[in-house]
Amino acid sequence: MPETKEFDVAIIGGGTGGAHVAPYLAAEGLKVALVEDRLIGGECHYWACNPTKTLLRPIEVFALAKAVPGVRETVKSDQPDIAAVFAKRDEIINHLSDDAAVAAFKQAGIEVIHAHGRLSGERQVTLTYADGHEDSLHARHAVVLVTGTRPAIPDIPGLASVQPWTNRDLSVMTHVPPRTLVVGGGVVGVEFATILAGLGSDVTLLVRGNTLLHNSEPVAAEMVAESLRRKGVKIHFGTQLSAASRPVVDGAVTATFGDQRIEVDEIVMATGRLVNTGGLGLDTVGLRDGDFVQVDNHLQTIGVDGDWLYAMGDTTGRAMLSHISQYHAVIVADVIAARARGRELGNDELIARDASNLPQVIFTDPQVVEVGRTESQACADGFAVTTRPARFPEADHTLALQRDGFDAWAKLVIDADTDTLLGATFVGPQFAELVQAATLAVVAKVPVDVLRHVVAPHPSVNQIWNPLLARER
Numbered sequence: 001m002p003e004t005k006e007f008d009v010a011i012i013g014g015g016t017g018g019a020h021v022a023p024y025l026a027a028e029g030l031k032v033a034l035v036e037d038r039l040i041g042g043e044c045h046y047w048a049c050n051p052t053k054t055l056l057r058p059i060e061v062f063a064l065a066k067a068v069p070g071v072r073e074t075v076k077s078d079q080p081d082i083a084a085v086f087a088k089r090d091e092i093i094n095h096l097s098d099d100a101a102v103a104a105f106k107q108a109g110i111e112v113i114h115a116h117g118r119l120s121g122e123r124q125v126t127l128t129y130a131d132g133h134e135d136s137l138h139a140r141h142a143v144v145l146v147t148g149t150r151p152a153i154p155d156i157p158g159l160a161s162v163q164p165w166t167n168r169d170l171s172v173m174t175h176v177p178p179r180t181l182v183v184g185g186g187v188v189g190v191e192f193a194t195i196l197a198g199l200g201s202d203v204t205l206l207v208r209g210n211t212l213l214h215n216s217e218p219v220a221a222e223m224v225a226e227s228l229r230r231k232g233v234k235i236h237f238g239t240q241l242s243a244a245s246r247p248v249v250d251g252a253v254t255a256t257f258g259d260q261r262i263e264v265d266e267i268v269m270a271t272g273r274l275v276n277t278g279g280l281g282l283d284t285v286g287l288r289d290g291d292f293v294q295v296d297n298h299l300q301t302i303g304v305d306g307d308w309l310y311a312m313g314d315t316t317g318r319a320m321l322s323h324i325s326q327y328h329a330v331i332v333a334d335v336i337a338a339r340a341r342g343r344e345l346g347n348d349e350l351i352a353r354d355a356s357n358l359p360q361v362i363f364t365d366p367q368v369v370e371v372g373r374t375e376s377q378a379c380a381d382g383f384a385v386t387t388r389p390a391r392f393p394e395a396d397h398t399l400a401l402q403r404d405g406f407d408a409w410a411k412l413v414i415d416a417d418t419d420t421l422l423g424a425t426f427v428g429p430q431f432a433e434l435v436q437a438a439t440l441a442v443v444a445k446v447p448v449d450v451l452r453h454v455v456a457p458h459p460s461v462n463q464i465w466n467p468l469l470a471r472e473r
Contacts, residue, residue, distance in 0.1 A: 003135045007033040009336060010125045010139040012117040012280070013146035015042020017313035017325030019101070021144060022110050024333035030340060032110045033137060035117035035127065040098040040105065043148055043167075044322040047093075051171035052191060054089045056363050059198030063365055064429065067403040079200050082176060089172075096172070119143065119281030123308050126281070141340045144332060145293055145301075145311040147280060149273035149320060154241075162246040162253045164267040167192075176201050177265035181255050183241050184270030185212045187362050190224055192268055194364045197231040204234045204264065206241055206257055213362065217374050217425045219389075219409050224364045224427075231365075236260075241267070273320055285309065292317030297351035298335045299328055307339055319358050328352060356381075356422075359439040366408065367431045371438040372423030375413050384416040388468045392428065395467040398459050403429060412448075412468050420445040426464060434464065 009025050011018045014036025022034045039046055058080040066072045094100060102112045115127040117137075125137040151166035153159070165173075170192055176199045182192050185207030197203045205228065212235075213221040225235060236257065243256040244267060252263045278290040285304050287293065293311035294302040295318075301309040310332050313325030331352045338345060362368035378385045392408040393400040400406050408428025415422050424438040441451060452469045456462035 005137045011144045014040040015148045016044040016322040017146035020329035028337035035113045037116040040101045047168040047171045054092045142336045147276040149314045152272040158244045179264040181264045182268045189270035220427045361432045369426040369435045372442040378422045386414045388412040390467045
């Protein structure tokens with residue numbers, strides 16, 4: 001007979017969200033099981049955000065050094081030291097070991113279970129271990145689903161046989177392919193193209209639509225495209241990969257798109273993500289396996305009786321961003337802990353407020369910072385909007401001291417009825433740190449007339465805000 005283990009909370013999924021919510025719940029005095037069949041820390045830590053940003057950082061610093069007089073004269077190489085870049089990446093991802101993470105969780109009183117977890121009824125989880133044996137787990141208060149996503153690989157003739165790279169291959173690559181075809185013009189595709197070109201690969205980028213970053217402000221997409229072209233990336237719009245083959249094992253790949261055929265060393269797919277809810281046992285509680293799990297603003301699952309089943313992060317489809325999973329972890333922990341103590345929560349108490357407030361940084365060169373709605377999204381949502389765009393350094397010549405070739409653009413989207421920000425976009429070198437001020441302004445609905453009194457120190461990149469907020473005279 002399978003052993004049944006008793007916990008207060010069972011978390012299925014040990015990625016970013018699961019790894020954050022578990023210690024919060026344990027700190028509330030709850031007995032927690034964290035179930036994960038791969039590495040604790042998940043996609044973000046080992047195969048996505050952390051390693052890719054570690055690969056991007058030296059590219060950014062190298063480009064900055066080459067753009068600053070007095071520094072570029074000392075830079076003798078044409079690109080960063082690849083071996084040193086990979087060594088730092090390996091350090092950041094703990095050499096693909098979760099031993100330290102598991103030890104830390106155990107020290108915090110959390111039971112880490114390396115097994116595949118699936119629902120098998122109300123508050124019930126079945127555990128299947130690598131050797132095939134099973135146990136069951138009962139959660140007295142809650143089960144939290146945070147199983148993340150995986151790369152979507154389209155069904156293209158010959159593609160499977162060439163073993164295309166996904167984020168998992170690129171993020172832990174041990175060599176830079178001399179020639180690379182990147183398929184996809186979204187956030188992942190443009191970041192991959194930036195990494196590969198920055199580390200010396202000859203990159204071709206295939207984009208199904210007529211623009212990069214189709215959810216971004218058009219000027220931002222144009223600036224990223226122009227920058228990639230300057231780095232030698234060949235961009236093909238309005239086309240799709242139609243066939244691929246690798247005639248010789250470990251040899252070159254022939255890729256066909258439109259009426260063209262090229263030879264590359266690797267194909268890298270950046271064509272979206274699929275939610276990991278197949279085989280999760282959702283059907284045992286009246287939901288459909290393989291779908292995103294719909295939740296309310298308490299992150300409680302919709303369509304399941306009682307207040308015991310929650311989902312967060314990518315699993316909900318609200319936003320596939322690791323920092324949103326971390327934010328959801330705080331909400332879920334607070335809600336579960338409150339209800340475990342018998343508190344009845346009001347509809348507006350301890351709720352997630354991420355709708356239309358999301359921040360994102362696209363780590364290209366230039367970086368793209370986005371918060372809230374774009375102009376087109378705000379108009380589609382029915383707002384009357386005014387916008388304040390500005391180009392730099394034209395709008396503030398002091399910003400030119402940051403580097404030679406300083407080129408930036410920004411835009412505020414303002415609710416004309418309330419004079420508050422609906423969204424903001426900033427495009428420029430090393431602009432990621434601008435995101436928090438914009439997020440605060442959007443979430444807190446600070447009137448523009450008040451923002452004008454938030455003085456930006458001189459000289460700093462924060463002075464980007466000044467011409468955007470200045471009164472029209």
